[in-house]
Amino acid sequence: MGDVVDRGKYSHGRKVSELEQALAGYTGARHALGVNSGTDALSILLRAAGIGPGDEVIVPAFTFFASASAVTMARATPVFADITADGDYALDPASVEAAITERTKAIMPVHLFSQLADMGALLELARKHGLMVLEDSAEAIGMRWDGTHAGLLGSGGVLSFFPTKTLGALGDAGMILTDDDRIAEQASVLRHHGRMGKTIDHIAGISNLSGVSGTNSKMDDIQAAILMARLSRLDEDIARRRVLADAYTERLTGADGVLAVPRPVPRSVPSDPVFYVYLIEVEHRDALVAHLAARGIGTETYYPRTLHTQPAYAEEHGGRSHPRAEAASRRTVALPLYPDLTEAQIDTVCAAISDFYAEG
Numbered sequence: 001m002g003d004v005v006d007r008g009k010y011s012h013g014r015k016v017s018e019l020e021q022a023l024a025g026y027t028g029a030r031h032a033l034g035v036n037s038g039t040d041a042l043s044i045l046l047r048a049a050g051i052g053p054g055d056e057v058i059v060p061a062f063t064f065f066a067s068a069s070a071v072t073m074a075r076a077t078p079v080f081a082d083i084t085a086d087g088d089y090a091l092d093p094a095s096v097e098a099a100i101t102e103r104t105k106a107i108m109p110v111h112l113f114s115q116l117a118d119m120g121a122l123l124e125l126a127r128k129h130g131l132m133v134l135e136d137s138a139e140a141i142g143m144r145w146d147g148t149h150a151g152l153l154g155s156g157g158v159l160s161f162f163p164t165k166t167l168g169a170l171g172d173a174g175m176i177l178t179d180d181d182r183i184a185e186q187a188s189v190l191r192h193h194g195r196m197g198k199t200i201d202h203i204a205g206i207s208n209l210s211g212v213s214g215t216n217s218k219m220d221d222i223q224a225a226i227l228m229a230r231l232s233r234l235d236e237d238i239a240r241r242r243v244l245a246d247a248y249t250e251r252l253t254g255a256d257g258v259l260a261v262p263r264p265v266p267r268s269v270p271s272d273p274v275f276y277v278y279l280i281e282v283e284h285r286d287a288l289v290a291h292l293a294a295r296g297i298g299t300e301t302y303y304p305r306t307l308h309t310q311p312a313y314a315e316e317h318g319g320r321s322h323p324r325a326e327a328a329s330r331r332t333v334a335l336p337l338y339p340d341l342t343e344a345q346i347d348t349v350c351a352a353i354s355d356f357y358a359e360g
């Protein structure tokens with residue numbers, strides 16, 4: 001970090017290039033482009049892939065808001081589909097197929113919590129209908145489908161380095177991953193005000209020679225330095241997260257009030273889980289959250305309201321029903337999970353859950 005300060009280049013400088021190279025190496029991406037957040041990465045990726053006005057992109061109803069807002073930011077229309085009943089909390093291929101219209105341009109699988117969407121079926125569907133696949137792989141660092149890293153199974157994907165992520169910065173940062181030279185070139189132009197070329201040394205005097213109206217989405221070098229340091233122990237952190245997840249599962253399987261623990265869906269190809277989040281389904285979710293909070297145990301409710309019922313999308317899409325997404329939004333809660341967590345702390349969390357259901 002000291003060298004970032006000594007060099008005095010704080011934004012899209014050498015550390016960002018080093019991180020881009022390191023993550024291209026880690027993921028196997030031909031191109032890794034640092035930007036300001038996972039949200040920016042998604043909306044720039046969509047525009048770079050040619051998504052625009054009049055296009056529809058199929059997005060799961062159960063995901064983080066940015067999966068859909070990135071489509072809106074690209075001035076296209078998100079169309080929502082339900083999730084599977086398998087426990088991957090990801091797009092259901094049958095529901096996706098039912099949502100395809102003549103305006104559909106892309107499918108956006110979102111890989112949530114600990115495992116990939118059913119990429120075999122979704123890629124096949126996309127091929128059958130001549131659609132692009134653009135992955136919201138913001139949560140999916142370290143997840144691979146038959147050896148190919150998340151984000152690289154279709155035309156491109158993203159990473160978020162929001163502080164809570166498996167690889168988290170001390171603020172916002174994100175990355176676009178793609179093997180497609182044309183998408184990479186276009187994304188590179190869009191992330192810096194339409195600037196062409198690799199360097200942006202004189203941002204104040206920037207000339208837009210591309211004819212494309214881009215944005216300011218530079219990554220901070222301080223964040224890149226932090227991410228480089230953390231990347232060196234990413235695989236260790238992932239392994240530790242898995243041990244902790246297994247410890248939760250051992251204690252919570254069949255416990256009163258617990259409707260489901262994470263269940264890795266068997267796939268036809270190797271796709272090991274990476275526990276970014278340890279998510280369970282429970283009865284009386286909101287009351288349990290309050291009970292745990294009163295005992296100093298923090299949880300997250302991913303995602304308390306489906307996207308098609310949120311105010312930004314309800315008018316157009318609220319009339320539809322996506323029952324599995326709706327059930328997940330009512331029942332799911334994420335328990336504390338980070339590499340420094342101890343098994344004794346897991347015992348405390350599980351005991352507090354058990355007390356809640358015992359008290360009725």
Ligand SMILES: Cc1ncc(COP(=O)(O)O)c(C=O)c1O
Pocket residue numbers: 037038039040063064066067110111136138139159160161162172173174
């Ligand atoms: C599934 C998903 N999509 C998109 C994003 C957006 O990433 P960011 O918070 O870095 O903008 C996130 C992270 O918060 C996410 O979990």
